[in-house]
Amino acid sequence: MGISPVLWQFLMKWLNASALFPREASTIAPQMDALYFFLLGMTVVGVVLVVVIVAVFSMRYRKSVHPVATQIEGSTLLEATWTIIPLGLFLVCFVWGALLYFRIYNPPVNSMNIYIVGKQWMWKAEHPGGQHEINMLHVPMGQPIQLTMISQDVFHSYSIPDFRIKREVIPGRYSTVWFEATTPGTYHIFCTQYCGTNHSQMIGEVTVLSPEDYKKWTEESTSGMSLAQNGERLFASMGCNACHSGNAAARGPSLAGVFGSQLQLANGSRVQVNEAYLRDAILNPSQHITAGYSPIMPTYQGQISEDGLIDIVEYLKTLNTNYRVQQTLTTSESDQAAPPATGGANQ
């Protein structure tokens, strides 16, 4: 038994880590574990039930003690029992699971928004203050964090097991998930959707800090400009403000306070303006013509990176008045030296 000491060592290591269940490091985790234990209980009971039935019958009716079988047609009562009881249990699982699902995928309104951009094979996090991190994520404890995620290439999936959250990161559209960390520490980030060669290298660490530590961290690692400020610069340099100037005569609709509003579109439909809508309106403008305007806006598909889009979206979210728009307009007109489309290159 040469293997046994090795195995023993592994077992020790494992038992010391007592890694039967992941740590509960978010507000969702205990709720998820409750459901997990319910399902686990159901499974154990079910399996034990089957095993016991089979074992008992095998004992009592094995050929040596019960040489002649008695034929039984069946029993509607019994069959009804084991149709209805499992059905009931499964429906409980359904309802419970559904409640949890909607809780995890519907962020609270007061949550702080962090953008995640996934690409082969790295995670980029963008904090509202403009802090960028690669394969890392620093978050404050006790504060709901909404992750607004998008992929630049293929499907990825952002998973933090210790928070019990996971969401596919989809190319070409935002997906969101939220969590509220409860214990400081560092936890794994995995990409769980197979995404090519270095799929298993697309991992990272989320660091949960106390609010004051987080504040310190943001000040240390600030890039000087917030996402909204980057967005503002981009908005001007790409000449968006030429049309979206907010003047009554402007060729484009005013964007002040547009975020979160209900918009009447030219094709008659009404839409709720959110990040996803703003992003899509920049890339496929003709799909989202505001009523009363003509489809003259060019598409920015391929001219602006996902990071640039995030910056602009963040800018538009902060845009409550057109005052600064007109300011930047005049300034950008005053110095034509600035290259028109530096959109892709504002990392």
Next chain:
Amino acid sequence: MDNAIAPTEPLMPHETAVHEHEEHEHVFVPQHRHHFETEEQQREAGSFGMWLFLLTEIMFFGGLFFAYLLYRNWYYDAFVAASNQLNVSLGGANTAILITSGFFMALGVWAAEMRKRTLLVWMLVLTTLFGVAFLGIKYVEYKEKWEKHHIPGASFDISEFVNPPIDAKTGKPSQNPLPVDAAQKTQIFFFLYFAMTGMHALHMIIGIGLLFWLIGRSQRGDFSAGYVAPIENFGLYWHFVDIVWLFLFPLLYLINRHPLAH
């Protein structure tokens, strides 16, 4: 009038030939496979099998039809503009041709059931001719698309949708110009157009191949002695291919014939 013929009507030859495993309660015919109890059982098995195969065909095209439905609703303007590039008269003519071909096929089945050898052969020949005519017209259409660079892929060109040619008579653009981002979506329409009509054409080509084989055998009189199953089953296939086109035509060619009205 009731044209039902009992399958055991002692019309067919080789009554003497008897399979070792056949019970003598029914007549043995040459095409009868030994593992079937009766020839009728075999015939019904054959047509049932054919129908099941057509089910798979329904689901096969079903996937394409769903993709069409989805993107038509997402990119309606692009689909309208692209669809107006298709030649309705050619498409309509093709529909008529295909229906005619199907009509002759049906007559062919009848001829086989009536055991009219020459008529059967002629009907199959006509079916083939109209089938070939259909493919010919399709070739013309594809060629036009090729010249206009409307084949999806590297050489795909959207200029015609961004600034449409000026109509000589009205002096106005022949259709609404599309914004670039919408125009790019016409490629999806053309992809679906080529995928769907291409799949359909492929089925036609296979069918025509089978037709040649059937014509040869009917020449030999194989199907004019009471054994009509192959003709019937091929008929089912051919009519199914017709049906697919009956949907493809309005969905691809007639999305919205008057875009300028909007």
Next chain:
Amino acid sequence: MSATSTTILNLPDQSTATIPKKNYITAEHGLLSWLLTGDHKRIAMLYLISITVFFFIGGAFAGLIRLELLTPQPDLVASDTYNKLFTMHGVIMVFLFLVPSVPATIGNFLIPIMVGARDLAFPKINLLSWYLYVVGGILVLSALVLGGVDTGWTFTTPLSTHYLNTHVLTTATAIFVAGFSSIFTGLNFIVTIHRMRCPGMTWFRMPLFVWAHYAASILMVLGTPVLAISLVLVALERVFGIGVFDPAKGGDPLLFQHLFWFYSHPAVYIMILPGMGVISEVVSTFSRKRVFGYTAVAFSSVAIALFGFFVWAHHMFIMGISNYSALVFSLLTMLVAVPSAIKIFNWSFTLQKGSITFETPMLYAFGFMGLFTIGGLTGVFLGSLGMDIQLTETYFIVAHFHFVMVGGMLMAFLSGVHFWWPKMTGRMYPESLSKLAAVVTFIGFNLTFMPQFILGYLGMPRRYHAYPPEFQVLNVLSTAGATVLGVGYMLPILYLAWSLKYGEIAGDNPWQATGLEWQIQSPPLTENFTEIPIMDHEAYDYEWLEHKTQHEVTHVG
């Protein structure tokens, strides 16, 4: 047999017994007589050989995967190689082993006999389907030889369409072709079951094996073409670089997911239903009892087939489908779990008041019942929306479908192979050795996949080539189990091959079973029955079997 004996095995006196001179194996000779045969039994044998080959190729890949995962570091193979390994393992096991495993081999052999027909409705198409299977297999192997493919067996777009330059086209073509092989098998079964039943073989006198195959065939016929078209679209998108599935060009990657899973979820039932059919036969035979609630079991098969078409999107709960539609699909998923529960309990209660013996097929059947129960209930975890968020795309889901597919389907397959081996070959396998193999397989299996449930909840993602060190212990256990499992699968190959020549003569009905297939000689004649039988009793009618001495089943009244 004395009443107290612990086996129903009843072999003829070996000194006098012989294999019938005239049977489907000796009917013709030479390789061509096999390659051009129309006989469903010979085609079944061809299938049995080919799927065994592919099973061991796929198994070898699994072995390499487990070996790599022995250590957290990526040390055995490069990450590209690893991706190719699990892709090939998935493609081969799913499309070339699991889908055809029971239907194309045991089903092909037995369906006509069980319904009292001389052959399947379309023998030529049956042969064609084997050739399509072989072509598909060769294409997969060529893709493998040319350098492999690393899309994962799910071909997720846009990864498979725009971001990989491996042999995706070859593999897609292979699956397309193999798909038609399974379509033709299913088509053949449906027509045979509808059209070729012998006099008196009413629907509710059919063995449950036939019911299960009927249900599976419906799924094959209606589901597979959708897979075919989605693969065609992937191929076209790769060739022409258009974006039906590429968001950058206005396509929707989820459309592919919908089309793919519309087949690939029912495919799971295509794989498991025939296995359930085997279990019904085996449990009934070895407890000498009619299956408890025959009708319920029969209808549950059909119910599974029907519901199977309504639940596919539960593979996409976190992939960005609408939450409301996720709700609907989750509910339907819960419903489809019920018929499986019914089956399990009906099998358990078939044992009640029976006269049970524990030959190898029964041991495998017990294994199936236990492992499939676990596999099924862990499926409920994944069907429950919130839980799915934590568990999907982790080792939990890997463990779950291996419990269903390997613990369920493979156990059922082995159970069936052992059960009908004497009928197929006329010879018995060595009982004690095979019992050992059954036990080894069971232990090895649990050791392999139980740790993976824990790994999954801990969050270890699937398809990972390297993993954090704290997961190592469980991975080592899993790899150790895989080794045992490998031994468990090697044994049958060896002793079954051995038994072909040296096994005891089995006689017509070694298990004292009631099915029509046991009332004819083994190995059967090419035409199965000298005279078409008349079914004058219920399925699993053991009293009828007692009085059979007076009344021959194959005797035309």
Next chain:
Amino acid sequence: MADEATHEQHFHDPPNVTNPEHAEHHIVTPLQYGYVYITLLIGTLLTVLAADVDMGIFNPIVALAIACTKAVIVILFFMHVKYQSNLIKMTVGAGFFTFLVLITMTLSDYISRAWGLW
């Protein structure tokens, strides 16, 4: 659905091939085919004409309605389903049913996507 009694009645016909799975072989006359043919041609003409009338949302509906009618006619007469056994009728039904499942269940996702272009 099958028993000895029916077996006695038509001996050429194994009991399991009796109703509802079995139908006598019926032959459609060329005249009927002619009518069908004309109807289909008219249908085609109608589709083209209807497409040129601007009915807004109803254009596709009308077009599909006509197409479905034509398809049904072809299935019933050219493909003899009208004279076929219930089994065949159900088989055809099953095909279109599954197709509808594919469409509706998938649309349930696209229609209800909060972000969606729908």
